[in-house]
Amino acid sequence: LDWGVAAGGGPLVASGGNDGRLCVWEVEAAPKAKATCCLLDVAEAHAGALCGVAFARGGATSAAPRQVLASVGDDGFLRLWDARAGPRATSTLRASSDDVLCVDWSYSQEHLLATCGKDRAVCVWDARSWKAPCQRLEGHEGDVVVVRWAPFRSDLLASCSTDRRLNLWDLSADVPVEDDPGAAKELIFSHASHGGGVSDFSWSDTDEYLICSVADDNGLHLWQPSSEVYMPDDEAGECEAEEPAAKRSRTEGAD
Secondary structure (H helix, E strand, O other): OEEEEOOOOOEEEEEEOOOOOEEEEEOOOOOOOOOOOEEEEEOOOOOOOEEEEEEOOOOOOOOOOOOEEEEEEOOOEEEEEEOOOOOOOOEEEEOOOOOEEEEEEOOOOOOEEEEEEOOOEEEEEEOOEOOOOOEEEEOOOOOEEEEEEOOOOOOEEEEEEOOOOEEEEEOOOOOOOOOOOOOOOOEEEEEOOOOOOEEEEEEOOOOOOOEEEEEOOOOEEEEOOOHHHHOOHHHHOOOOOOOOHHHOOOEEOOO
């Protein structure tokens, strides 16, 4: 499920199911309509389960209605749709040879979106060019089930996995952290305190870096990484007792 905005400013809801069907509903039309209020109905949007759907956010300065959406599914495809253009995808991309489980659009860069899935990777795509992912983030050891952009910072996103970890990725990072030179340079923190696979999480709307995550062990964690994880190096250097940024631990809660 995801919320969008109709041309007249009213709310839209997009839904997808295990039957591969994609629907976009006009919420305010529902009480008035005697028949269906479905703005878009695609019976076979994906071959197999439709695993994730997300409306484009339009960017921080865009006034365009949120009627463009992306969907992903078990068939490995990423598809873009326009609720105004009818039941045919405007773009189609083979995003993975395996199931793609989640998709999310950037808050501030309207052409960027991220996907994740059973190939254990997070991929960042530019909707203006589908040739290859802009970045491929590898660091999970299980299916990556959810990816979400940070609402307060354009180059930060998080992902969670059946490997019991929730990873934070800095897309602007260009120097590997010394305590784990084999890991992706973009991986700045890994929350590893859950006792089971992490099934979902959400960024706080009010406090930056505050995250709530849930897992298969029925646990709910409300947590925030140390400021050392995201503090600029020049600020970190002001504290004599503080470790250099390149040597800060990127994992918390691991066995």
